[in-house]
Amino acid sequence: MSLLPDLKERFRRALADVADDTQSLLDLVRPSGDPKFGDYQANFAMPLGKRLGRPPRDVAAEIVARLEVDDFCHEPEIAGPGFINLRVKDDWLVEKLAAAVRDERLGIPTVAGPRRFVIDYSAPNVAKPMHVGHIRSTVIGNALVRILGFLGHRVIGDNHIGDWGTQFGMIIYGYKHFLDEPAYRENPVQELARLYRLVRRLMDYHEGRKKLPALEEKVARQEAWLEEQRNAAGREPDKKARKALQKLENGLEESRDELDALSGELAAVEADALLSKLVVEHPAIGSAVLAETAKLHVGNEENLRLWREFLPACEEEIDRIYRRLGVSFDHTLGESFYSDRLGAIVDELLEQGIARESDGAICVFLEGREVPMIVRKQDGAFLYATTDLATIRYRMEQFRPDAILYVVDHRQSLHFDQLFATARRLGYRDVELQHVSFGTVLGTDGRPFRTRAGDTVGLEGLLDEAVRRAAEIVAANDDAKPTGPEIPPPDRARIAERVGIAALKYADLSQNRTSDYVFSYDKMLAMQGNTATYMQYAYARVRSIFRKGGVDVEALRSSGAPILLDSPAERALGLEVLRFAEAIDLAMMDYRPNQLTAYLFDLANRYSTFFEECPVLKAETDEIRQSRLMLCDLTARTIRKGLELLGIEVVEKM
Ligand code: ARG
Numbered sequence: 054m055s056l057l058p059d060l061k062e063r064f065r066r067a068l069a070d071v072a073d074d075t076q077s078l079l080d081l082v083r084p085s086g087d088p089k090f091g092d093y094q095a096n097f098a099m100p101l102g103k104r105l106g107r108p109p110r111d112v113a114a115e116i117v118a119r120l121e122v123d124d125f126c127h128e129p130e131i132a133g134p135g136f137i138n139l140r141v142k143d144d145w146l147v148e149k150l151a152a153a154v155r156d157e158r159l160g161i162p163t164v165a166g167p168r169r170f171v172i173d174y175s176a177p178n179v180a181k182p183m184h185v186g187h188i189r190s191t192v193i194g195n196a197l198v199r200i201l202g203f204l205g206h207r208v209i210g211d212n213h214i215g216d217w218g219t220q221f222g223m224i225i226y227g228y229k230h231f232l233d234e235p236a237y238r239e240n241p242v243q244e245l246a247r248l249y250r251l252v253r254r255l256m257d258y259h260e261g262r263k264k265l266p267a268l269e270e271k272v273a274r275q276e277a278w279l280e281e282q283r284n285a286a287g288r289e290p291d292k293k294a295r296k297a298l299q300k301l302e303n304g305l306e307e308s309r310d311e312l313d314a315l316s317g318e319l320a321a322v323e324a325d326a327l328l329s330k331l332v333v334e335h336p337a338i339g340s341a342v343l344a345e346t347a348k349l350h351v352g353n354e355e356n357l358r359l360w361r362e363f364l365p366a367c368e369e370e371i372d373r374i375y376r377r378l379g380v381s382f383d384h385t386l387g388e389s390f391y392s393d394r395l396g397a398i399v400d401e402l403l404e405q406g407i408a409r410e411s412d413g414a415i416c417v418f419l420e421g422r423e424v425p426m427i428v429r430k431q432d433g434a435f436l437y438a439t440t441d442l443a444t445i446r447y448r449m450e451q452f453r454p455d456a457i458l459y460v461v462d463h464r465q466s467l468h469f470d471q472l473f474a475t476a477r478r479l480g481y482r483d484v485e486l487q488h489v490s491f492g493t494v495l496g497t498d499g500r501p502f503r504t505r506a507g508d509t510v511g512l513e514g515l516l517d518e519a520v521r522r523a524a525e526i527v528a529a530n531d532d533a534k535p536t537g538p539e540i541p542p543p544d545r546a547r548i549a550e551r552v553g554i555a556a557l558k559y560a561d562l563s564q565n566r567t568s569d570y571v572f573s574y575d576k577m578l579a580m581q582g583n584t585a586t587y588m589q590y591a592y593a594r595v596r597s598i599f600r601k602g603g604v605d606v607e608a609l610r611s612s613g614a615p616i617l618l619d620s621p622a623e624r625a626l627g628l629e630v631l632r633f634a635e636a637i638d639l640a641m642m643d644y645r646p647n648q649l650t651a652y653l654f655d656l657a658n659r660y661s662t663f664f665e666e667c668p669v670l671k672a673e674t675d676e677i678r679q680s681r682l683m684l685c686d687l688t689a690r691t692i693r694k695g696l697e698l699l700g701i702e703v704v705e706k707m
């Protein structure tokens with residue numbers, strides 16, 4: 054039994070004969086913000102009353118008369134204009150808590166109708182430095198895998214790595230022209246990353262040179278137009294004119310920034326002795342790179358051999374990060390896996406009249422979307438979208454999923470919109486296709502967060518830094534213990550790794566996934582607030598009580614001692630523990646792990662209050678002591694399980 058979902062079900066039944074569209078009304082059944090109004094509140098009487106043209110209080114009374122909840126709630130109360138307040142019965146809470154104590158799953162049921170999910174996540178483009186966005190996909194995707202799996206769904210995690218794209222044309226070109234042999238033998242990944250960056254820079258230089266005149270012209274045009282508008286607006290422009298001018302000024306500012314950045318980069322390349330020589334020697338590097346990529350795609354032996362040689366090193370590079378993040382996949386079927394299935398998809402799209410030729414390219418035109426989805430370019434090259442269509446087909450045939458979730462950056466939403474629409478037309482209708490999108494990670498300057506330029510191990514550097522700072526916190530915390538430090542140095546290092554990685558993951562998961570967020574080590578490692586550190590600390594604190602009290606946990610759990618909810622803090626904590634199922638439910642409704650972190654934070658706060666108000670080891674009676682220890686244990690287990698579902702480990706001491 055999970056409280057809110059069951060309560061909604063009861064309300065659904067009560068509403069059945071009274072209203073049509075009950076869903077929007079049921080969304081107004083919620084935990085109440087203030088215990089004064091009970092534990093849950095139904096606030097739909099006002100909109101429903103309006104709909105029916107009846108006074109809300111009457112409507113509320115009718116629903117209450119029809120509502121059957123007396124097995125777990127006290128008689129509902131109608132307050133104010135028609136709020137229905139519900140208070141859960143204490144003996145029901147006590148009984149459910151006792152059941153949770155005995156249950157591995159803490160009383161969380163598995164779903165009645167398990168579904169089959171494919172979760173497409175992480176998916177970095179290998180051979181390019183991974184960036185912080187890949188942490189987001191990896192961490193959110195892995196949490197979904199864990200949570201859905203815990204609910205009893207069949208979940209297949211697939212890492213659709215980019216292992217077939219232009220970046221390989223780039224490093225093949227780099228390898229053929231700029232290889233530093235000894236460096237490559239010494240550390241292939243690092244040398245490949247260097248080659249990638251070098252080629253990228255040379256390509257960008259030539260593209261930048263081409264772009265420069267147009268950009269300069271744009272700035273000049275904007276300057277002239279602004280000048281003209283300023284003159285037209287006169288000496289004392291009115292509010293509207295001022296606003297318009299401001300907008301123009303901002304636009305100009307933006308263009309100027311862009312121009313400055315570009316000119317700066319071009320100048321930097323030209324001032325560099327080696328780079329300036331290379332740009333002259335490789336004037337057509339852009340098209341040469343495309344040619345190398347195309348050669349790879351048509352099976353050119355040398356390029357294929359190089360690709361095979363590069364790939365293991367690239368995979369080892371990302372695997373190292375996955376090991377530290379505690380993430381593994383059922384499959385890693387990257388883009389290359391589908392390379393020989395692309396022609397067939399395009400043929401089928403053509404045959405079925407879903408795609409047609411336009412300017413030599415093969416395109417899918419979709420209703421209501423301005424741009425078509427290109428599946429084959431004029432030169433015969435296939436695209437990202439083509440691979441994704443082949444991937445859907447393969448997954449449908451191989452895994453027969455009920456849902457495929459793509460945990461990918463929000464900037465790809467147009468791609469997925471078109472992809473899903475096309476897949477539907479190809480006949481894949483009975484499958485939920487979802488772009489579980491996420492926002493951008495920002496630096497403190499409000500721009501997309503970047504690791505230091507030239508840092509080959511960008512992402513790993515990030516993990517290292519989080520762990521280094523965690524080590525400081527763990528050491529300081531341990532040194533400050535009133536009875537002296539209790540953690541030997543090797544354990545401290547192990548704990549710091551867990552605390553650091555946890556902080557990073559949790560910081561990501563606790564954000565509303567669709568918003569951007571600012572990356573901050575200080576915030577993510579704060580001992581107070583909605584952080585992993587706070588949660589891990591709450592857990593460790595319970596464990597320390599058990600150690601101090603010499604409590605035998607197993608004996609406690611099987612004791613069958615009653616749980617007492619006599620004080621408000623105990624009752625609030627007990628109720629919160631039982632809300633775990635509700636939180637998981639809510640988190641999976643729209644695939645939002647932050648619903649779970651928010652719950653854990655509430656739980657930890659309730660625990661804090663309980664801990665301040667209710668002595669545990671020094672409780673007045675033995676019976677109360679047992680009961681409180683059981684509440685502590687349930688809290689710790691819920692935190693541990695909740696964190697585990699997010700891919701985060703607890704520590705026994707910190
Ligand atoms: N490799 C892509 C990128 O880094 C993400 C792939 C996501 N998955 C997919 N099936 N398109 O942008």
